[in-house]
Each structure stands twice: as C-alpha cells, then as structure tokens.
Amino acid sequence: MAESLTLEEVTISRVGEHRTLDPHESQLLSPAAQAPVPLDTSAEVTGRSATPDRLLLGSLNHPRLRLIRSLPLIITREESYVIAHMPELEEFGYGLHLTAAIQDLRQSLVELYQGLEADQDRLGPDLTDLWQMLQQFIRAR
Amino acid sequence: MLKSHEFETLVQKLNLKTRNTGDRHAWFEYEGKVIARTRRSHGRGDMPASDQIRQQLKLNEEELRQILQCRLYRQDYIEILRRKGKLPPAS
Numbered sequence: 001m002a003e004s005l006t007l008e009e010v011t012i013s014r015v016g017e018h019r020t021l022d023p024h025e026s027q028l029l030s031p032a033a034q035a036p037v038p039l040d041t042s043a044e045v046t047g048r049s050a051t052p053d054r055l056l057l058g059s060l061n062h063p064r065l066r067l068i069r070s071l072p073l074i075i076t077r078e079e080s081y082v083i084a085h086m087p088e089l090e091e092f093g094y095g096l097h098l099t100a101a102i103q104d105l106r107q108s109l110v111e112l113y114q115g116l117e118a119d120q121d122r123l124g125p126d127l128t129d130l131w132q133m134l135q136q137f138i139r140a141r
Numbered sequence: 142m143l144k145s146h147e148f149e150t151l152v153q154k155l156n157l158k159t160r161n162t163g164d165r166h167a168w169f170e171y172e173g174k175v176i177a178r179t180r181r182s183h184g185r186g187d188m189p190a191s192d193q194i195r196q197q198l199k200l201n202e203e204e205l206r207q208i209l210q211c212r213l214y215r216q217d218y219i220e221i222l223r224r225k226g227k228l229p230p231a232s
Contacts, residue, residue, distance in 0.1 A: 078142065081189035092193040094182070107163055108180065114177070115166065124176040126199070126227055 007018050051075055051098055059104050060138070065113060073105070089134060113138050130141060143191035147180050147209050151198070154208050156215045169198070171219065171228060220230055 004084040057071040074085045075098065085092040091112055093105025116123065116131040123131060148167075152159055157167040161183075166168045168178035180198040181188055188194075194204045204221055209215040214223075 048205065049144050078189040083190050083193070085190070085193055090193070091188050094189045100200075104182070111162060111164065111166070111180070121173050124174045125170070127175055127178065140169050 010026050017120055049077070051077065055084070055102075057084075057086075057102065057105070060110060062106070062110050065110055065138055067137060069137050070111075071137055073102075075101070089130065089137070109134075109138065142187040142189055143181075143194060144187055145181065148188065148194070150209055150211075151205075153209065154214055155198075155218050168219070169222075176222060176227060190225075199225055 004113065015016055052075055055073045057073055058067065059066055071086055072088075076083045076085065078094075080096060081094045082096070082098050082101040083092055083094045084098070084105045086105070089109070089112070091105065091108050093101050093103070093108050095101040095104050113134055116127065116134060119127075120131055148165075150156065155169060155203045157169050159168075160166045164180045166178065166180045167182050169176045177198050181194065191205075195202065198205075199222060200208070203210050204213065208218070219228065223230065
C-alpha cells in the first residue's frame with residue numbers, strides 16, 4: 001500500500017527581500033550599537049608590548065637532545081625582528097615573530113652542542129667553559 | 142644591523158673557517174684550537190643580532206667597525222684576542 005506524505009507549505013526568501021527584523025537584530029542596528037567603539041591604546045601610550053622581555057625555554061623539541069634545566073632567555077626587538085638571546089651561553093635566535101625566534105634559538109643550541117661535542121678536544125679556553133656550561137643545560141637522551 | 146655581505150667581510154678578513162648547515166657557521170682557529178665561533182642564517186640583506194655576533198667573536202663595537210672598514214685584519218685580531226686573554230701570550 002502506497003504511503004502518502006503531506007508537505008507543509010514553506011516560503012523561500014530571496015536575497016535583498018525586505019523582511020521584518022527580529023528584536024535582537026534591531027538592537028544591533030540601533031544608533032547606539034553603531035557608535036564607534038573606543039580602542040584601548042594604553043599599550044602604545046605606555047610602550048608596553050605583547051612580546052615578553054624574558055622567557056624560560058623548557059624544551060628543545062629534538063629527538064636526540066633534551067634540556068635538563070630551563071634556559072632563561074632575554075627577548076628583544078630589532079626593527080622587524082624578534083631576538084631570543086641567552087647571555088650565559090652567548091647564543092641567540094631570531095625571526096619575524098617570537099615563535100620563529102625561539103625555534104631558531106633551539107636549532108642554534110642543537111648545532112652548538114653538536115659542534116662543541118665534535119671539537120671538544122681542540123677547544124680554546126672560552127669554548128671549553130662554554131661546552132662545560134652547555135652540558136649543565138643539555139644532555140643526550 | 143649587520144648586513145650579510147659584512148658578515149662575509151668578517152669571514153674573509155679574519156680568515157674564519159666556515160661550514161654551512163641550516164645556518165652559516167664561522168669560527169676562528171689558532172694553532173689548531175677553536176677560539177671563537179659565530180653564525181648567521183642564510184639569506185641576503187640585513188641581519189639582526191649584530192651585538193650577539195660581535196660578542197661571540199670577542200670584539201667591541203670599535204674593533205668590529207674597523208674590521209668592516211678593512212683597517213684591522215687577522216693579525217690584529219690575534220693581538221686583540223691575546224690582549225683580552227683569549228689566547229696564550231706570544232712566545
């Protein structure tokens with residue numbers, strides 16, 4: 001036996017068609033809602049920046065090397081670049097934003113570790129000190 | 142800011158050894174020992190962190206400027222490092 005369905009009548013609106021606004025829409029379009037919203041410019045006025053001055057680096061994201069202590073970093077800006085600098089290890093990374101600078105620094109630390117490890121028998125006094133200090137922060141997994 | 146070609150001037154004038162990985166590494170060797178090292182990212186134009194590069198090479202601002210102006214060379218650099226106690230005294 002054939003089943004019969006009864007369809008409700010629907011109205012399809014077209015773009016640009018006039019219709020009555022619901023109360024919420026009316027509220028959004030009221031003159032008060034359309035008035036300019038004042039921006040918070042206090043950061044510009046006081047010189048505050050969204051980029052922190054200091055950070056602790058907690059990981060190297062490297063398969064063979066790991067951090068055994070957090071590395072204190074100083075973050076500075078130089079024109080359009082962000083620089084992440086670690087004075088104790090005289091190492092730095094830079095990029096157009098903080099994440100890129102941190103990633104560059106991680107890569108530098110890995111290459112520094114590998115380079116000093118490979119040359120450890122022929123390092124001058126400063127680099128011997130640097131190698132010893134680096135091992136206080138970085139170890140092989 | 143240091144420019145990429147100025148970094149290469151440092152490499153040339155100080156006769157630094159170099160190696161390219163993801164970055165360009167440069168280091169100063171004296172009598173078989175690695176005394177100072179630095180690096181830069183690949184790419185042309187301005188490079189930030191010139192202060193950090195200068196410090197890695199144990200130079201002050203004036204010494205760096207004079208090397209870039211071709212007024213100081215490798216032998217002068219050796220004397221600078223010796224004066225700063227980074228190299229043993231000349232025998």
